[in-house]
Every structure is written in structure tokens, then in C-alpha cells.
Amino acid sequence: MARGAFGRVYKAKSKRDGATVALKTVDLAGLKRHERAEAVDEARTLSRLAHPNIVRHLDSFIDGDTLGIVMEWLPGGTAHALARAGLQGGPGGRGGCADEVAAWRIFLGALSGLVHLHSKRVIHRDVKSMNLFLDGEGHARVGDLGIARQRVTHRGGSSGGDGAARAGPC
């Protein structure tokens, strides 16, 4: 399906129940220590979240040097692709506009997902339309927590976080 900076995303079929899933694989071999930690963190963070506006984590594993993250398959593409398609949908392929109700639904869904992330002390740090995925009914799910951060203190509660956390969107 897609190839990113560190990994690839495949449309896959679960052997367990035949369901279509998204399989994100990250090659850990060439990564620096902190990059490996970030990759594993994505799986760990996602596995702790359960919300209708956050991409659902199904499983994750390490196989040799490959990290695999299995997620629900979201057939609607990204909000970015939808916006582009809308803008190209006008006469002559220019000047069209996205459906307003659909745009509000996506926007509110994204906010709801982010509120949940923040309630779990997670900051996403890469919020953009390319990381907003759509289900079959056009509802938004926040995904790609590849560089997200968990804000914790030594006491286990919330804090101002580290430098990376302060650089985030909250």
C-alpha cells in the first residue's frame, strides 16, 4: 500500500479469521537505538488506546529484525487524499470543493480522537491530514503514532513532560 520513512504498510488478510487488516512493518535492522525505541513505542502506545476515532490496534510482533503492527483496515483513505480529490473535482479538474458536512464530521472526529489521546497523556506530534484515516462511512481515525510521546513523571503522574513533549501540540 505505502512506503514511509521507516516502514511499509500492506493490506493483508488475517489467517485467524480472514479479516482484512493493515500491516505496518518497520525494518529495525538499520535503525539507531532511539529510532528502534520510537518504532516499538508506536505499537505499545497504540495497543493501550481504544476509541472510535483512533486507529484500532489488533496485534503487534517482532519477527527477526522486523516489527509488525497489525491494525484495522480503513478503506476510506486519508483526509488528505479526500481533500485533494474534492479540490480537483470541479470543472476542468480545478476549483471543486469538499462536502462541508463530511469535512465537519472528519474535523470533529479528529478532535475527539485527539482529546482521547490527551486524556491518556499521549501527544501525537504529527497531526496532519495524511495521518487522519477514514473508515468506510467517512468517520475519521487518528493514526500513525510513529513519533507520539507519553507524558509521564517519575511519580507516574502527568507533568510538563520532557523537551520533546513540550514541542508537541498541547
Ligand SMILES: Nc1ncnc2c1ncn2[C@@H]1O[C@H](COP(=O)(O)OP(=O)(O)O)[C@@H](O)[C@H]1O
Ligand atoms: N489502518 C490503515 N488502513 C488503511 N491504510 C492504511 C492504514 N494505516 C496506514 N495506511 C496507509 O499507509 C500510509 C502510511 O501509513 P502511516 O501509518 O501514516 O505511516 P508513515 O507515514 O509512517 O509511512 C497511509 O497514508 C495509508 O495510505
Ligand SMILES: [Mg+2]
Ligand atoms: Mg503517516
